[in-house]
Amino acid sequence: MKNINMLKQLVFSVLLVTPVVYGAVTVDINSNRYQFDSNPRLNEVLAPVALQSNWYWPAAALYQLDSDEPEQLRHQLLQQIVQLKQDNSANNELVTTLQSLERQVAAWRLAKRILVPIDYDFARIRPEFNPRFDSGTYLLQLKRRPANVYLFGALSSEMTVTHRSAAPAADYVVSAQTTAVADLAELMLLQPDGKVQAVGAAYWNHAHIEAMPGAQVFIPLQSQLFNSQFELLNQRLLELASHRVLP
The missing domain is CATH 3.10.560.10 (Outer membrane lipoprotein wza domain like)
Structure with a gap:
């Protein structure tokens, strides 16, 4: 019984310190691959690249690659x-x-187009423009005009x-x-x-x-x-x- 209680306490301790991972997300952005252990929101995906260029946001497009x-x-x-x-x-x-x-x-x-508005500023300040990614593999195209x-x-x-x-x-x-x-x-x-x-x-x-x-x-x-x-x-x-x- 003592060993069982100790095992329960150990399992409970592990659950407290282990983050909940919903699934892996991979996003290819302009030939660069970004991987996320949990399910990120759009602003997190855009953050590494949003300020690298003067992107024309109306032409930004998100595709799901693991769909036939x-x-x-x-x-x-x-x-x-x-x-x-x-x-x-x-x-x-x-x-x-x-x-x-x-x-x-x-x-x-x-590739399967996911019709969501893509704009870094909007994603940061407006929750309705900041969806969470489902687990999977994606292609995100960012373009200049x-x-x-x-x-x-x-x-x-x-x-x-x-x-x-x-x-x-x-x-x-x-x-x-x-x-x-x-x-x-x-x-x-x-x-x-x-x-x-x-x-x-x-x-x-x-x-x-x-x-x-x-x-x-x-x-x-x-x-x-x-x-x-x-x-x-x-x-x-x-x-x-x-x-x-x-x-």
């Missing part, structure tokens, strides 16, 4: 494109566009164009090599902070919505009458693009 969700979505999307090519083999213009989409999607670097805007979708090939201050998103498409099945009236804008906006580009719905530096402009395919597959394709392309890891 984006690859599963890519697989579904590519399967759908193959089926649509078979079902529309007589439509050369559509097949050419679908082949271009295959090349674009296959070349993307993907990006110089480009990225175009993808119903194009002969995706494009990288120079960002122009005060230019509406629709203006970037004017010189793009869009295909015959592109829906130029209903563009979609993916801002670098993760916000998605519909951008009217036709004379009857044109709106002055600016693309932020580092934004993506999606040129969707025209919806086919009595065929919801093309609407689903556009939705999947937009969703997958939200998980792109851009340069």
Whole structure:
């Protein structure tokens, strides 16, 4: 009995002095790896690098690397494109566009995007902008002000164009090599902070919505009458693009 009581006291003492560890967190920040034994908050992750440069916080992006969700979505999307090519083999213009989409999607670097605002000052002073990391492996991209805007979708090939201050998103498409099945009236804008906006580009719905530096402009395919597959394709392309890891 005496030995049992001594063992209980020893275990209790160890529990008092041993910190509770929720799990390990690894964060790759601009090619440098940081490891945390417990689950840090965003301000702790940003602290070693936040003041190293004049970061453009709207373009900062956090990705979870140990998730296969984006690859599963890519697989579904590519399967759908193959089926649509078979079902529309007589439509050369559509097949050419679908082949271009295959090349674009296959070349993307993907990781699961976690849509949280990333700003060091906000994280330090506002609890709602300072979430705690779950256990896992992450990629955190910090950038200076990006110089480009990225175009993808119903194009002969995706494009990288120079960002122009005060230019509406629709203006970037004017010189793009869009295909015959592109829906130029209903563009979609993916801002670098993760916000998605519909951008009217036709004379009857044109709106002055600016693309932020580092934004993506999606040129969707025209919806086919009595065929919801093309609407689903556009939705999947937009969703997958939200998980792109851009340069």
